[in-house]
Amino acid sequence: MNRLFMLGLIIASMFTLAACHHDNDDDSDNKKHSHAPTIIIPTPSDDDKKDDEVDDGEGTPVIADCEATANPIEPFIRVGTHYGLLAGQPHVTGETGGLLPLTLTTDAAAGDLVLEVDSSVSLVPGQLITYHAVNFDYYAAIISSIDGNLLTLDERTPVVSGITSGQKLWNFYDEPTHPNLVGFNAFADYAYRSTASSIEAGATHVLLGDSWFSLPGFEERISLRYPQATIVNKGIGGNTLCDLLDRFDTDVPSETPKYVWINSSINDYYQDVTQEEYKVRLQDLISKVQAIGATAIVFDSAPLNNGNTTDGVSYLTLSQRYASQVLDLYNEALDTE
Structure with missing residues (x-):
């Protein structure tokens, strides 16, 4: 009789553990979802x-x-x-965003296609730059190629009104x-x-x-x-x-x-x-x-x-x-x- 009673307890415990395990699986799925x-x-x-x-x-x-x-x-x-x-x-993928100031190191006249700057490290070909011309207007130009600190501009965007040495230039796009x-x-x-x-x-x-x-x-x-x-x-x-x-x-x-x-x-x-x-x-x-x-x-x-x-x-x-x-x-x- 005692053996039968103990066997019943064991079987009942096994069912209880299985039920608990099933509940935990449902809870785990809910957490995942x-x-x-x-x-x-x-x-x-x-x-x-x-x-x-x-x-x-x-x-x-x-x-x-x-x-x-x-x-x-x-x-x-x-x-x-x-x-x-x-x-x-x-905007060109890979170009520096924000506001990047550069300095022109040689005067550029209206119609020029080459600008000499203090550094071209952060520039990439194809990107737009902005400059403040001697007529006090701001203009944009496209960099066609870079050779050291020399920037060659796209023929469609030559210097418009001249830029004085020491004047700042900037990138155009923030992002x-x-x-x-x-x-x-x-x-x-x-x-x-x-x-x-x-x-x-x-x-x-x-x-x-x-x-x-x-x-x-x-x-x-x-x-x-x-x-x-x-x-x-x-x-x-x-x-x-x-x-x-x-x-x-x-x-x-x-x-x-x-x-x-x-x-x-x-x-x-x-x-x-x-x-x-x-x-x-x-x-x-x-x-x-x-x-x-x-x-x-x-x-x-x-x-x-x-x-x-x-x-x-x-x-x-x-x-x-x-x-x-x-x-x-x-x-x-x-x-x-």
Whole structure:
């Protein structure tokens, strides 16, 4: 009898241990699932996160979608930064970011293609640099090749107005999607040179765009170039053309602007906006500007080389297509006169 009782206890204990072991396995599985990585799809935000993020191909971009109509438009002012200021040159992989000061060691005259600097260690061929010329404007140039401390510039970007020995030069890009502070000075000066002959003094200007307006640099420099103007900065990091269309009625008419500056491209790349969609949305936005009696000043696209759309189109190719759409709109508007 005692033997039977003991055998019963042993069997009951074995069932209890098995049950406990099964419970522990379930708990272990739950812990594994609770710690599984979550893929977060980036979305535009007011704190400029979207502009700074680079899609690594592991997530699916949020597709920017909005209603837009290709309303008739009148001529507008175009700022051709893509093939103008930037000569189609994006950030180069491996180039030094931030703000890198260099010093010119020999005078360079207008038209020169060779610059001698104090050090070229942190530079790479193909990258953009910025310089402050003797006419006090900032310009950008592309380094074609490097030989010691001699920089040979791309033939498309020779020295414009001369540079004095001892003057500083800088890299242009802070990181792949934005200029650094001095790069923004060059961006603003190019915009000034593209618009000065068409701008009335003392007018109100609204800057409607993304982080290329909201980050420090452009607003401050363009305000210096137009000292009598009232500059209202409505740039929000991460915005696309859809965002600009969505907030136009809230942000713009109440300022009664004479000029509305429009800049949006990089975040549109990230959200797989096709060139056709980009053109229609931009045309709709320009028509809204003109409907309130203001003049649209439109920047074309910034070159970017750090990824592809979900359809496999490189951002650089898409940026070129966007620039072509802006030019097409510009020419089509001229033809309506």
